[in-house]
Amino acid sequence: MKDLSRKRILVTGGAGFLGSHLCDRLVAEKHDVLCIDNFYTGTKGNISHLLGNSHFEFMRHDITFPLYVEVDEIYNLACPASPIHYQFDPVQTTKTSVHGSINVLGLAKRVKAKVFQASTSEVYGDPDIHPQSESYWGRVNPVGLRACYDEGKRCAETLFFDYRRQHGVNIKVARIFNTYGPRMHPNDGRVVSNFIVQALTDQPITIYGDGTQTRSFCYVDDLIEAFLRLMDTPDSVTGPMNIGNPTEFTIQQLAELIITMTKSSSRIDYKPLPSDDPTQRQPDIAYAREALDWEPSVVLEEGLEKTIAHFSDLLKKKAAQESSLAHSGG
Numbered sequence: 001m002k003d004l005s006r007k008r009i010l011v012t013g014g015a016g017f018l019g020s021h022l023c024d025r026l027v028a029e030k031h032d033v034l035c036i037d038n039f040y041t042g043t044k045g046n047i048s049h050l051l052g053n054s055h056f057e058f059m060r061h062d063i064t065f066p067l068y069v070e071v072d073e074i075y076n077l078a079c080p081a082s083p084i085h086y087q088f089d090p091v092q093t094t095k096t097s098v099h100g101s102i103n104v105l106g107l108a109k110r111v112k113a114k115v116f117q118a119s120t121s122e123v124y125g126d127p128d129i130h131p132q133s134e135s136y137w138g139r140v141n142p143v144g145l146r147a148c149y150d151e152g153k154r155c156a157e158t159l160f161f162d163y164r165r166q167h168g169v170n171i172k173v174a175r176i177f178n179t180y181g182p183r184m185h186p187n188d189g190r191v192v193s194n195f196i197v198q199a200l201t202d203q204p205i206t207i208y209g210d211g212t213q214t215r216s217f218c219y220v221d222d223l224i225e226a227f228l229r230l231m232d233t234p235d236s237v238t239g240p241m242n243i244g245n246p247t248e249f250t251i252q253q254l255a256e257l258i259i260t261m262t263k264s265s266s267r268i269d270y271k272p273l274p275s276d277d278p279t280q281r282q283p284d285i286a287y288a289r290e291a292l293d294w295e296p297s298v299v300l301e302e303g304l305e306k307t308i309a310h311f312s313d314l315l316k317k318k319a320a321q322e323s324s325l326a327h328s329g330g
């Protein structure tokens with residue numbers, strides 16, 4: 001007999017940082033997961049441990065092209081998330097958000113699947129209210145270097161809500177704030193991974209600006225828990241819903257904490273702030289608290305410990321590879 005609690009779930013961008021953790025969780029919950037990714041920023045290494053599992057399937061596919069599969073739920077995560085990556089090919093970034101959303105929404109409409117969108121706090125731009133709640137419409141520069149990402153994600157939200165109004169598609173839109181954890185890219189310029197790698201290698205820690213700009217950091221496990229809870233809400237709950245950790249830290253505090261935890265001898269280097277970089281970003285998560293009965297439970301030190309362990313392991317493996325290459329004369 002068919003197990004009705006087992007769903008067929010598509011995860012786009014499933015080989016990325018968040019996507020691979022989401023696939024882990026969904027497979028652990030005994031669902032059948034179809035992960036698609038074009039490996040633009042994701043890696044085979046992020047999902048290699050899942051490949052032998054009969055409830056996990058991988059397909060190399062670019063979400064800017066339509067996809068025809070039978071699924072019950074879709075999590076749309078495909079999109080490079082760090083400025084270095086999304087600014088490398090900005091036209092492709094916008095296409096991924098916009099064409100990608102059209103493709104997953106078209107699929108959801110055809111197969112009557114529920115569809116989740118990984119939106120972002122970047123839709124608020126450089127906000128002039130603090131903290132940001134979902135009712136705030138944002139302050140985004142439409143022609144700046146970040147616009148390919150910010151406006152792409154804003155347009156994706158528009159598409160999600162129009163598919164709901166026009167075609168009755170069951171949507172869930174999460175606005176994700178800064179998240180960190182194992183499997184972040186080591187060199188993508190995101191602040192937590194950057195600082196950890198610099199600290200572990202005793203290089204100077206780069207702070208853009210004077211370090212007083214604040215960020216809130218959510219540990220990946222807390223975020224994934226909220227994704228699943230949002231997907232499980234009644235049809236009337238669509239979002240957009242802020243998901244993140246509201247505890248604020250200055251960039252300076254983060255750098256100092258990482259230096260202490262890694263026992264690093266790194267010093268701090270200050271560089272000019274890039275254009276359009278928001279000075280303050282903090283989620284108001286009242287809506288998520290109420291609708292999902294959720295709030296983050298992993299404190300920064302605990303999450304950093306796991307993330308530092310991951311990067312330390314990664315750097316050791318890299319060093320071992322380099323030394324074996326040097327010894328083999330390669």
Ligand SMILES: NC(=O)c1ccc[n+]([C@@H]2O[C@H](COP(=O)([O-])OP(=O)(O)OC[C@H]3O[C@@H](n4cnc5c(N)ncnc54)[C@H](O)[C@@H]3O)[C@@H](O)[C@H]2O)c1
Nearest residue numbers: 013015016017018038040041042062063078079081176179
């Ligand atoms: N990590 C965060 O703090 C954060 C914050 C806000 C929003 N988000 C959103 O969450 C999602 C996942 O972010 P992440 O941090 O895991 O980033 P990531 O770069 O690690 O993952 C994105 C994945 O999407 C894949 N991808 C990119 N373009 C694609 C395409 N055209 N077709 C198929 N696959 C494609 C990449 O190869 C990668 O595996 C993104 O949509 C991002 O905008 C993340």
